Amino acid sequence: xxxRLRRQxxxxxxxxxPIDHQYREQQGIISVGALCLLLVMMGFGLALLYFxxxxxxxxxxxxxEMTMRLAAESxxxxxxxxxxxxxxxxxxxxxxxxxxxxxxxRPVDVDGLEVTVTVxxxxxxxxxxxxxxxxxxGENWEHKxxxxxxxxxxxxxxxxxxxxxxxxxx
Numbered sequence: 001x002x003x004r005l006r007r008q009x010x011x012x013x014x015x016x017x018p019i020d021h022q023y024r025e026q027q028g029i030i031s032v033g034a035l036c037l038l039l040v041m042m043g044f045g046l047a048l049l050y051f052x053x054x055x056x057x058x059x060x061x062x063x064x065e066m067t068m069r070l071a072a073e074s075x076x077x078x079x080x081x082x083x084x085x086x087x088x089x090x091x092x093x094x095x096x097x098x099x100x101x102x103x104x105x106r107p108v109d110v111d112g113l114e115v116t117v118t119v120x121x122x123x124x125x126x127x128x129x130x131x132x133x134x135x136x137x138g139e140n141w142e143h144k145x146x147x148x149x150x151x152x153x154x155x156x157x158x159x160x161x162x163x164x165x166x167x168x169x170x
Contacts, residue, residue, distance in 0.1 A: 064134065068113065068145035072130035073168075075115045076149045079128055080165045083151060094121040112137060126151040126163055 113134045120127040128149040135142045148170065151163040 064143065065145060068132035068134055068143060069147065071113060071115050072132040072145055072147045075117050075132075076128045076130035076147055077165075079117045079119070079130075080149060080151055080163075083126065083163050084165065094119060096121055096123070124153045125166075127169070 113132060115130065115132050118129040118131070120129070128151065130147045130149070132145045133142055134144075148168065150166045150169045152166050153161050154164045155161050
């Protein structure tokens with residue numbers, strides 16, 4: 001194909017610059033534009049990655065806190081059920097207005113999680129304090145979750161008193 005035939009198929013240019021010079025300038029602008037677009041896309045990708053990582057760590061912390069709270073509540077409710085079944089015989093042995101830590105009969109199957117129940121006997125009620133303590137392996141810090149429940153003395157007869165679960169307190 002001759003040069004004359006080739007020029008027939010090319011659109012007329014508005015500037016009198018040679019073809020090679022005009023394409024050289026456009027290639028530089030396209031490269032800079034593509035590089036800026038690539039940087040913006042990488043920034044969005046990094047922001048999305050950070051957001052997903054933050055949501056994952058928040059979810060893990062929430063699940064751990066819920067596990068600790070449910071373990072502490074379960075221990076308190078089990079101890080309250082034991083007190084309700086035994087009547088006031090077991091409660092009357094506790095000292096008045098003093099903390100008394102009780103042994104948990106049901107172990108918790110979460111690694112590093114310790115659950116204790118402490119009872120404070122008052123004149124007409126029992127305050128049950130459940131504490132779940134989790135120490136991550138290799139860390140020097142610990143998580144704690146404390147729940148409190150109350151039981152009130154209820155007189156069945158003049159001789160026999162029993163304690164009834166009243167619910168959770170602050």
